[in-house]
Amino acid sequence: MTLQSNRSLLDIDRDHLIHPVTSFRGHETHGALLLESGKGMWLKDMDGKELLDAFAGLWCVNVGYGQDSIAEVAAEQMRRLPYATGYFHFGSEPTVRLAQRLVDLSPEGLDHVYFTLGGSDAVDSAIRYITHYFNAIGKPDKKQCIALERGYHGSSTTGAGLTALANFHRGFDLPLRWQHHIPSPYPYRSDLEGDDAAIIARSVQQLKDKVAELGADKVAAFFCEPIQGSGGVIVPPVGWLKAMRQACDELDILLVADEVITAFGRTGPMFACEAEDVTPDLMTVAKGLTAGYVPMGAVLMSDTIYQGIANGAAPEVVIGHGATYSGHPVSAAVGLEVLRLYTEGGILANGQKVAARFDAGMAGIADHPMVGDTRGRGLLGAIELVSDNGSKTRFDPALRLADRLFAKAYENGVIFRAFADNIIGLAPALCASDGEMDEIFARIAKTLDDLLEEADIRAAVR
Numbered sequence: 185m186t187l188q189s190n191r192s193l194l195d196i197d198r199d200h201l202i203h204p205v206t207s208f209r210g211h212e213t214h215g216a217l218l219l220e221s222g223k224g225m226w227l228k229d230m231d232g233k234e235l236l237d238a239f240a241g242l243w244c245v246n247v248g249y250g251q252d253s254i255a256e257v258a259a260e261q262m263r264r265l266p267y268a269t270g271y272f273h274f275g276s277e278p279t280v281r282l283a284q285r286l287v288d289l290s291p292e293g294l295d296h297v298y299f300t301l302g303g304s305d306a307v308d309s310a311i312r313y314i315t316h317y318f319n320a321i322g323k324p325d326k327k328q329c330i331a332l333e334r335g336y337h338g339s340s341t342t343g344a345g346l347t348a349l350a351n352f353h354r355g356f357d358l359p360l361r362w363q364h365h366i367p368s369p370y371p372y373r374s375d376l377e378g379d380d381a382a383i384i385a386r387s388v389q390q391l392k393d394k395v396a397e398l399g400a401d402k403v404a405a406f407f408c409e410p411i412q413g414s415g416g417v418i419v420p421p422v423g424w425l426k427a428m429r430q431a432c433d434e435l436d437i438l439l440v441a442d443e444v445i446t447a448f449g450r451t452g453p454m455f456a457c458e459a460e461d462v463t464p465d466l467m468t469v470a471k472g473l474t475a476g477y478v479p480m481g482a483v484l485m486s487d488t489i490y491q492g493i494a495n496g497a498a499p500e501v502v503i504g505h506g507a508t509y510s511g512h513p514v515s516a517a518v519g520l521e522v523l524r525l526y527t528e529g530g531i532l533a534n535g536q537k538v539a540a541r542f543d544a545g546m547a548g549i550a551d552h553p554m555v556g557d558t559r560g561r562g563l564l565g566a567i568e569l570v571s572d573n574g575s576k577t578r579f580d581p582a583l584r585l586a587d588r589l590f591a592k593a594y595e596n597g598v599i600f601r602a603f604a605d606n607i608i609g610l611a612p613a614l615c616a617s618d619g620e621m622d623e624i625f626a627r628i629a630k631t632l633d634d635l636l637e638e639a640d641i642r643a644a645v646r
Contacts, residue, residue, distance in 0.1 A: 193218060193230070205339070205351065217594070222249030225613055225620045227599070238600045238624045240613045243413060243445045243564075244476035246535075247525050248615035254477050254521050261517035270299075270511045278516035285523055286484060289454050291463040296490045299511040300481040303444035303470035304338030307407075309483045310440055310466045311342050312505050314404050317489050320496020326437075327362050328398045330391065331407040334368040334415030337442055346407050349415065364398065366390040368412060369420035372557040372568060373576070380421035387424060388431045395435050405438040405465075410456035413445040416607040417566030419559045426460040438465040438489075444481065448472030448522075449532045449614050451562035452539060459561075465489060475522045480515035526614075535563055535614030538621055542612070545625035553645050554632050560610070567608040567628070572646040579606050579644055585635075592634050598627035 197216040202208070218230040225248055227235045240246055247254075261278060268276035283297040298313075300306040311329070318326040329346060331337060337346040344352045345359035353359060369387045376382045395403045410425050412418035425441075432439040441464035446456035450472060453459055457467065466489065470481030493503060509515075526532040539562050546558040546565055556570030569589075571579045579585045590602040601609030612624060635641050 224248045224250060225616050234597060235594070236598045236620065236624055236627060238598055238610050238612045238628075240611045241476045242471070243450070243611045244471035246448055246450065246472040246614050247475040247522060247529075247531050248613040251475075251477075251525065253525070254475070254518055257517045257521045258478065258514055261514045265513050268511075268513050269508070271506060275511070276513040276516070278513050278520055279511035282516040282519045282523075283511075285520060286469075286482060289523070290467065290484050291455060291457050291461075293463040293486050294467055294484040295487045296485040298483045298485065298505075299516070300470070300483065301479045301507065301509055302481045303442075303468060304340040304343050305507070306444065306468035306470055306481040306483050307338045307343035307346065307442065308340045309505065310407075310468055311346075313466070313483065313485065313489065313493065314438060314440075316496070316503065316505075317492045318404055321492045323401075325402050326404040328364060328403045329362060329405050329407060330364045330366060330394055330398075330403065330437075332368045332409075332412065332415075333365045334370070334412055334418055335365070335407070335409060335442075336412065336414035337407055337409075338444075347414075364394060366394050368415065368418050369424055370418050371421065372559065380423070383421050384424045384427045387420070388427050391428065391431050392435065395437065400435060403435070403437050405440050406432055407440045407442060409442045409444075410446050410459075411451060411561060411564055413564075413609075414603075416568070416603050416605065417559065417564060417609050419561055419566075423460065425457065425462050429460075429462045429464070432465075440464060440466045440468070442468050444468055444470045445611075446564065448475075449526055449535045449562070450564050450611065452536055454526070454532065456561075473522065474515055474518045475525075477522070478512075478515045478518045479509075480512065480519055531614045534616075538614075538616050538618060539563055541618045541621040542610075545621060549625055549629055549632075552629065552632050554636060554641075563610075563612055563614060563616075565610045567610070569606040569608070569632075571644045574646075577646075579641075583640060583644060585641070588635060588638075588641075589631065593628070593631045596627045596631050596634070598624060598631065600628070 194215050198212055203211055219227055220230045221228045225237055227237050265276055268274055286297050287295055298309055300309055331346040333348045335348045337343045339352055345363040348365045367390055369383050371377050374383055429439050441457050443455055447469045465486050467484040474480045542563055550558045554569045555567055556573055556576055557568040559566050571577050585606050586602040586604050
């Protein structure tokens with residue numbers, strides 16, 4: 185494409201395309217960074233610049249870009265049967281087979297699957313099914329839901345209220361009356377840092393206290409990510425999820441594990457819940473399910489909830505929840521191939537192997553003057569930047585460090601998530617080589633060094 189046509193695309197984008205989670209006026213000024221192609225860990229923008237993607241698109245391209253087998257199964261399914269509704273008792277082979285495959289791979293007890301278009305509507309679907317379930321079993325007062333501060337559960341009308349990030353509430357009249365939050369198990373920012381047992385015990389008690397405050401007979405569910413993603417990759421101590429599962433059982437509330445980010449090898453095992461032998465009552469997934477190649481998400485549901493809903497109405501009464509593209513056959517075919525690549529294709533095993541190199545990279549950068557904390561599990565991690573390591577003081581927002589961080593990283597040929605509170609989010613694809621992992625951290629280190637040479641940033645570091 186010519187430079188002139190690139191400029192034309194930028195103008196069209198600025199004039200007509202609304203980008204997700206961005207300042208409208210800010211984007212008009214900034215303009216789009218147009219991407220042209222991708223292969224493996226690498227992207228190329230419309231100007232031909234090569235970029236090492238350390239964030240797998242948006243936590244999702246777990247198998248890397250340019251997997252020909254995925255394109256082939258998608259094309260074959262489009263030629264054979266491009267669409268099949270799930271309404272009126274219709275179905276299609278790839279959708280049925282994908283449901284079975286997910287049940288086989290997921291924690292024991294999640295026996296039923298409802299397909300969505302992504303993570304946000306998976307959370308919405310979970311909320312709707314929870315509401316219906318408690319009405320069906322004769323507990324209509326159980327409607328209150330609890331989630332974590334800094335948690336992310338999508339940006340849909342209801343899920344965004346369970347999300348506990350200001351950008352998703354401001355101007356949208358959220359959270360709703362039945363949506364509540366307890367503190368995040370954030371070891372680096374906790375006065376209990378270093379005492380994992382105490383952090384876990386406090387979190388359990390905070391859940392119990394919130395349920396007591398709201399009324400045990402009124403609380404329906406606790407929503408959590410096994411590792412919090414968009415809140416800054418907050419990694420709770422090992423044992424936290426299992427303790428919260430036990431607390432939910434004691435409190436007679438449902439546990440919803442939001443594994444939209446953490447599933448499909450991102451933290452090591454196929455699902456993060458596996459690491460602590462936890463089966464939630466509902467689990468939401470998306471992103472890595474199709475590795476971002478096509479839209480798809482899912483809600484995995486326990487048989488107890490399924491039977492409660494099914495038995496709550498006469499056989500001729502429909503459960504009025506659905507979507508035109510639920511269980512889309514092309515997405516399902518892609519999902520099956522992506523799961524094959526994880527398992528038979530060796531990508532899950534490669535991700536587990538290269539995680540050691542990821543850990544080494546994190547350890548190597550931890551001594552940088554701007555780094556306060558490094559944390560992660562599997563191939564999901566964060567580097568938290570501070571101006572003063574002793575006090576853990578964050579950089580002054582007036583420095584606009586996150587924007588400068590992303591821009592300098594782009595200049596150095598690496599892409600990561602630059603959170604507003606100066607946390608670098610990392611989620612490299614599971615197909616990464618040791619050499620590519622080393623290169624990611626070399627480019628991040630250069631980015632931090634370059635920033636430290638800028639007078640106002642150097643002056644802020646103590």
